[in-house]
Amino acid sequence: MTLPFTFDLVPPHMTPTKFDNYIIRKLTALNNQFADSQAYEILLAKDDITVYEVYEIKLPEQAGELLHGISIVHSGKVGNEYFMTKGHFHIVLATAEIYYCLKGEGMMVMETPEGESSVAELRPGRILYVPPCWAHRSVNTGNGDLVTLFVYPGNAGHDYGTIETKGFRQLVIERDGIPTIIPNPHWTGE
Numbered sequence: 001m002t003l004p005f006t007f008d009l010v011p012p013h014m015t016p017t018k019f020d021n022y023i024i025r026k027l028t029a030l031n032n033q034f035a036d037s038q039a040y041e042i043l044l045a046k047d048d049i050t051v052y053e054v055y056e057i058k059l060p061e062q063a064g065e066l067l068h069g070i071s072i073v074h075s076g077k078v079g080n081e082y083f084m085t086k087g088h089f090h091i092v093l094a095t096a097e098i099y100y101c102l103k104g105e106g107m108m109v110m111e112t113p114e115g116e117s118s119v120a121e122l123r124p125g126r127i128l129y130v131p132p133c134w135a136h137r138s139v140n141t142g143n144g145d146l147v148t149l150f151v152y153p154g155n156a157g158h159d160y161g162t163i164e165t166k167g168f169r170q171l172v173i174e175r176d177g178i179p180t181i182i183p184n185p186h187w188t189g190e
């Protein structure tokens with residue numbers, strides 16, 4: 001029986017009382033994902049800083065299970081593009097996901113293989129449903145950490161390759177101090 005765990009939103013050590021996997025993704029893990037490659041190289045030359053961290057509860061990766069955990073995207077930018085997760089499709093494409101925003105400000109960038117795109121705001125208390133077949137990436141547009149609880153089907157799996165190769169169709173950048181959605185100038189899907 002999996003026991004409940006707690007997660008207090010108290011910085012600087014926001015760590016769940018229970019987790020099995022800890023994933024830390026630094027700038028190098030997001031190679032070629034930010035539009036401004038020159039700004040990326042300059043930032044990386046200073047330090048391979050942590051962009052986001054994920055705490056997961058280990059459960060069987062099979063249908064019927066609900067995998068869940070906490071994602072923390074730190075605040076920062078590469079050029080004018082906000083820190084973000086790699087983003088992915090699920091391997092079992094028609095599997096959905098729920099995100100519950102606990103802290104911070106951000107956007108969920110989503111798209112389907114057919115070319116539909118959507119960007120939805122994340123803010124504390126907001127529950128965001130990522131429907132089946134939609135790739136998803138969380139973007140931190142605020143000055144503090146963006147913290148979300150995520151829940152998705154155990155058999156979903158992760159396809160990172162499609163986004164690593166093609167990118168998302170839309171980017172979230174800061175323009176005149178405001179988070180702004182723009183078409184990805186490097187999108188290579190077609």
Ligand code: S6P
Pocket residue numbers: 025054069071085086087088097136137138150152156158
């Ligand atoms: C898994 C779910 C989240 C992400 C996490 C990090 O399906 O969407 O746990 O894994 O937000 O993002 P990414 O794109 O590096 O897996």
Ligand code: ZN
Pocket residue numbers: 088090097136152
């Ligand atoms: Zn997912």
